[in-house]
Amino acid sequence: PRKFYSANHDEIMAGYTTDIYFVKTRDLLKENGSLDVPVVAEIFSKEAGVFAGLPEVLSLLKDKGVKVYALEEGMSFSPKEVVCRIHGPYGAFGMYETVILGFLASSSGWATAARECVKAANGKPVLCFGARHVHPAVAPVMERVALVAGGCTGASCILGAKLAGAEPQGTIPHAAVLIIGDTVKTAILYDSVLPEQESRIILVDTFKDEAEESLLVARALRKKLDGVRLDTPGERGGVSPSLVQEVRWRLDMEGFSHVRIVASGGLNPEKIRLLSQAGADIFGVGSYIAHATPRDMTMDLKVIDGTPIAKRGRLPGIEENPRLKRFL
């Protein structure tokens, strides 16, 4: 019996996740003798964004006998700009329209949101903590693309980070602190089991006020403490600029200037900007990236058997775009 409802790689490859009408189309065109007519298809989005998802499209189309031109992974695109063009017999790729657009829409949505956060942080590290917001089948897709195309510095999802060629990053969750029963005790234990080269960053909002707990932890680990993570829940006002400023001030006052402040919890580009000004050093972003609206992609046939054509509402024939590069 099937464990989960997500499609495995071989199911995607076999076309099981496409829309049924592309299968019907194949039958129809076969009957009509035009299944393998040479066509040119172009893909664009109505909104601007950051282009991503291409490697999966190329994996899908490799050895299908088509030529593929596209922007490079991570390039920005304008509204209605052609981001990908496919030349080949319709039968060779037409059935995958749904799949190709799905790869690009999802990944470009996440990459665009990640890029906005990275720009707001203006050089300070941004970590992607979005895995809990999406189905686990795509969590690694999202976290990988946030790093590779969006510019994030790290990701907490194990497989996502690995696919991006990085080590997964993170601290310890509230659960650990609650079970051990005391933040300082948890910090000391954490320090004792963690490999020496890894960062000691402690979550400080489980039991006590963040300013108090930051100092208690800093006094316990001293030079070995790399950072404290503020993740104040909405029920306590969230992480605010004045909280960051106060924690910074109190740490500095006791000589803990080396301790960095990691902020997380409902961050978005605007909050990142404000918290950065208030003194935060690292930003953990979840929902803003994970909830990104997909960048809807449209694929239009623009040339059929050498003739420029298009459905009503679109411009027939190829729309030149010198930024495209040949990949297949």
Add this chain to the structure above:
Amino acid sequence: PRKFYSANHDEIMAGYTTDIYFVKTRDLLKENGSLDVPVVAEIFSKEAGVFAGLPEVLSLLKDKGVKVYALEEGMSFSPKEVVCRIHGPYGAFGMYETVILGFLASSSGWATAARECVKAANGKPVLCFGARHVHPAVAPVMERVALVAGGCTGASCILGAKLAGAEPQGTIPHAAVLIIGDTVKTAILYDSVLPEQESRIILVDTFKDEAEESLLVARALRKKLDGVRLDTPGERGGVSPSLVQEVRWRLDMEGFSHVRIVASGGLNPEKIRLLSQAGADIFGVGSYIAHATPRDMTMDLKVIDGTPIAKRGRLPGIEENPRLKRFL
């Protein structure tokens, strides 16, 4: 080499899509001797919605030695209502927090949006056409849940429909009409190859004005035509109530009252309401369901080793909810 970046079922099961800090937590608690302390965890969302994703959670936790109470798939929940409660040794399920929340957040988001459309259609069929908006690994998850928990009547994604125990539905795409070169010719060919019991629904906005093309197709297929699909692009004003009303009027005037009108293209609950009043019979919904914001879920430890507890900002101890039912 890996074809796609999505996680296969065995990778999810093995914990590769969880956040790294849950792995660190396991090590820490093992060191501390408290990995298998008995705990009670509760899950809630800050926003109201329709609960979905439970079957995947149960697949994951089966044989893990935990008890699971939850709402039933498809039930509505209130803000902050406990939707799921897990009793068991922390080590048995703690590592899967990310995965469990991801299953529920994604599916509940999609189910909630689908339910809104179904309510707006007030008894008329709603079809889920959202596959092209999401990564193909989760397209079947979404389309299945739109039917099973959201109440949609059909889905176009092959695997999605099958998992919901339904036949995938759809017509033919613009590509087929463009290659064959004429909507009427396409309709006749489609009629000749389609198994007799399947519906003949023809897309009528590729080349000509929808009202004109609807009549041409109806005159060609006559009694055999089941419906026409209006999918007018934004460049031509989208599908509007006045267009639906006119197509209905013109079809009726020539005796084609049996031909149903399928509307699609950027529909949402409000548009469904207006188009239904204007005479549309069936609704194809893509982005409104696929773009649904995940219903963010939070898991809190509420009892540890028999003692009520909670992190700052939450209420310690179990919050009774008589609507929960035991599943494991």
Add this chain to the structure above:
Amino acid sequence: PRKFYSANHDEIMAGYTTDIYFVKTRDLLKENGSLDVPVVAEIFSKEAGVFAGLPEVLSLLKDKGVKVYALEEGMSFSPKEVVCRIHGPYGAFGMYETVILGFLASSSGWATAARECVKAANGKPVLCFGARHVHPAVAPVMERVALVAGGCTGASCILGAKLAGAEPQGTIPHAAVLIIGDTVKTAILYDSVLPEQESRIILVDTFKDEAEESLLVARALRKKLDGVRLDTPGERGGVSPSLVQEVRWRLDMEGFSHVRIVASGGLNPEKIRLLSQAGADIFGVGSYIAHATPRDMTMDLKVIDGTPIAKRGRLPGIEENPRLKRFL
């Protein structure tokens, strides 16, 4: 019996369209022996605009023994700027206050709106198609002033155009196409009956999609076709920039670059700007000009028998304005 309710020229001249209280005033002042006291009256508007209607005022006051200073027809005026000053015995013109203000308010309102459209078109022709929005008695007043004071290039109202010294312009209405039953057939017939020097501009939204019909017409008339008129009804989304762009593209693709695009239907300055950028060449404007709010005019007595005076709320005496010129 009277055919229509509008006033003929002799009725206006005879004072039948003035407010009754000016007649009573005449009787009163006669009784008082002050009917022919010398006065100075000034006219202004609270809002800025384009001054128009002066020739009708001058026709009315000619041979009445008054001096008239005014801005020139078509000049812009500022809020509260004196636009006209009349010196003379009160009895010579006082009774016409209503009539004078009515001439100026109406024409200045239309001229102001026309000027805004002309500015938005930035050198491309603007045609006034507003006759159907107003009573036929004033349609020629409006269309004439739109050309003469507002700067429009042409008008469709026969008398209006003639009064402006222009040839009336227009294509053929939907009615002709509907009766002939086919746009292409109509175009060919139109071409055959129209004098050679007149423009062949064909309305292309009666039966089919505009892009399709534009090409059919262009293929039929080829070099003889001067333009196509897009007048898409609101029920089909109106004339949008993307429609203009597509029609342009498709015409060019088949070598019909010489065919100009005329846009009409609910245009206003903002839409003119957008459609012009998208490639439209000529603009037909109806309601924006015809619905223009009259520029309300106020006439104040400012000097009576040599003494500066004014009612409460106004400044007694002449307010100098060097831009005024003597006309009578």
Add this chain to the structure above:
Amino acid sequence: PRKFYSANHDEIMAGYTTDIYFVKTRDLLKENGSLDVPVVAEIFSKEAGVFAGLPEVLSLLKDKGVKVYALEEGMSFSPKEVVCRIHGPYGAFGMYETVILGFLASSSGWATAARECVKAANGKPVLCFGARHVHPAVAPVMERVALVAGGCTGASCILGAKLAGAEPQGTIPHAAVLIIGDTVKTAILYDSVLPEQESRIILVDTFKDEAEESLLVARALRKKLDGVRLDTPGERGGVSPSLVQEVRWRLDMEGFSHVRIVASGGLNPEKIRLLSQAGADIFGVGSYIAHATPRDMTMDLKVIDGTPIAKRGRLPGIEENPRLKRFL
């Protein structure tokens, strides 16, 4: 030489105020042999309103050999409701499309606005003082329709009132008071020259505060004074509820309860409601009626030679409306 630019009745009748393209259409259809094909045309407005202008349409079409069905003058209509239907040979009336729509649009706009004021006054008299806002050729059209279709009680335009079968109403303007130099003196003179049966209503804001002047005039004319007119300029705060209330109070205090208060100056339905509550008895309305946006009318051919037809965007064939009545 022509005195004014407005069209006289014979010019309208001769078709000089129609759009040129209807003339071209006549030539075209004559050539095509279909000028006198029997057609049915329907007229509607997109917005709701009060129907007016019909008598002029009937004057135009009388003896043209057409049947005319319409709402009655003064009836309310709904958005898109058919308000007029014409049966006959196209050649008999097609050329007048512009003229017919112009009659109806203008008059229905004014009637709608007048009706709103009359409703707001809730039984108290409303006088139309709008002549100075429009070209004198249409001032009588507007004032007549405000009475006959809109429900106003009186009009100041001499010809307008006469056409409505009423006596023109009004007081005396600021000019008379300014020339005579004193409001009380003007009132006494006015009383002495006015026929006994006419109302003595005196304008009280020319020189002094309205409350002061009202008392001065009332003390002078006593029982013979019928009313005072408050017409405070915007520069003094306009006519406000508190002003009306105070004038009422001061008049009553000195025993002048029989003196009615006439309010004018920028009134609209909302202000009428407030001033009526404060004690105003009669309302003079100018710009709100005169500036009314025309109710745009559309004429569609719906049947040609017995066949239901319509241009794209409209419903072919007759749309039944049992409220229509046959007039020709």
Add this chain to the structure above:
Amino acid sequence: PRKFYSANHDEIMAGYTTDIYFVKTRDLLKENGSLDVPVVAEIFSKEAGVFAGLPEVLSLLKDKGVKVYALEEGMSFSPKEVVCRIHGPYGAFGMYETVILGFLASSSGWATAARECVKAANGKPVLCFGARHVHPAVAPVMERVALVAGGCTGASCILGAKLAGAEPQGTIPHAAVLIIGDTVKTAILYDSVLPEQESRIILVDTFKDEAEESLLVARALRKKLDGVRLDTPGERGGVSPSLVQEVRWRLDMEGFSHVRIVASGGLNPEKIRLLSQAGADIFGVGSYIAHATPRDMTMDLKVIDGTPIAKRGRLPGIEENPRLKRFL
């Protein structure tokens, strides 16, 4: 040398705080022989509110030979309702116009705001803590009126409470906790020095999270603890409903259901409503009462020497109000 700039009682009585022009008026009228003409003056406010300040007005006018009618202290009044009427020789009280209006405007403003809070609390106690927002000379005026006319239960200002016949209420400030250095230690000490019959209410947001500190204090004082005061600063999100709910839950869980929750810090009627629903028992209000906009009062002479009169804009003569009662 003068210590402060506020006026002492004898200075007020001597007229030193009145506007200079009332002094000049006295001289002028004396010269004119009309200083002691009998007049009637009426006082009203444009806005609705709660009437207060009367006792001070009566103290001022006692033995001045005037009759005073007024609403009773604490009654609500409507916009423009006469709230006070004075009969007497102008010279006996005219000079005090400024002073009389000042007494009433200030106190009615404070009483109105206090009443709104009391209504929002719906029976639960409201304490006035506003002294620090106003000059100390008027702090007792405000706190007294908040109790006597507004309905507050207690006040913290010593003199204010005494004047209202109550005991001043309050806990201990942050300063005490900071100096003693620990909230629990402070609580114990406080308990030991406080007379037995007084309430033990402890401020719990100085050093630690409020939920944590509440439990620590409750465990220390147990049955003797009457309440905890939440006064969370804006820098920590203020006092929110979820904080109140959590503190209540945690106190109850440990058996401290008798401990009441006092909320303070930027409260207004809307926040009081929300916090009350969340479980707060007592409300401390400062700025909402202290910042209340004065209810501007106007005094008009309405009768002079038996003749009704009023300045422009007001109604001459007495306006009857049966709610007034004679006080002097």
Add this chain to the structure above:
Amino acid sequence: PRKFYSANHDEIMAGYTTDIYFVKTRDLLKENGSLDVPVVAEIFSKEAGVFAGLPEVLSLLKDKGVKVYALEEGMSFSPKEVVCRIHGPYGAFGMYETVILGFLASSSGWATAARECVKAANGKPVLCFGARHVHPAVAPVMERVALVAGGCTGASCILGAKLAGAEPQGTIPHAAVLIIGDTVKTAILYDSVLPEQESRIILVDTFKDEAEESLLVARALRKKLDGVRLDTPGERGGVSPSLVQEVRWRLDMEGFSHVRIVASGGLNPEKIRLLSQAGADIFGVGSYIAHATPRDMTMDLKVIDGTPIAKRGRLPGIEENPRLKRFL
């Protein structure tokens, strides 16, 4: 028996207007032996403003054995800027926290509002007429600070002006004109009794229109008239730019260019700007200054016995501010 509820100077000095909890604190700390621990307290406001009230604070703390640093009276401060710092034994000043903050909050609020008006007047005189809006005990505090810290030119409150070292200013109230019964007669009488060196400014809106009355008064006093005061009530539209402009024009026309225009009645900075452009010369401001929201002040202990400390939400230790100056 007590005449009024305001506190006299000796009551303030004795601490009767402080909050009761500071008295309890004193007892507590005495018990604890820490009443006279050396501390540093800092005062700030969350909003920007103009600093005022310092002289009263210094009067209070003189001879108390504390050091006081502060901004100078009348300096602007930024949000959260330290405006005052007190060093000394807690017992020496802690009890006065309420009083100190009250002095500063009230006076800084008034000073800030006055300064805004003065800036808007851009060099023309601004007079403070606010006494009637506040309790007479603080009227002199407000009017004094409006001059000394806010920059106003004059004040009407007798004691307020004196404390600022100025002569109280004002004209005559409506009451005087009403009793004398005529504005011109009042003006002549006023001129005859007023010392020669004082300004003759006459209030001109009691009985007649302002423009009329201004001329009547000017013709009566001629060269001796210094100004007219426009104070039009809201019931007559208030003082508007067009009224000012007209009065100026009419005065100039009759040669009264030396007569200045004083505007009053609901002025605020924006209205001052507009009236000044229209020609007003002097501005009387009441409610805008008197209703100013107090600038809330917070006092925090920042150092106790040499150790930097602060409550949660604040930064421990002294925050340097080089703008502070030592006063005690």
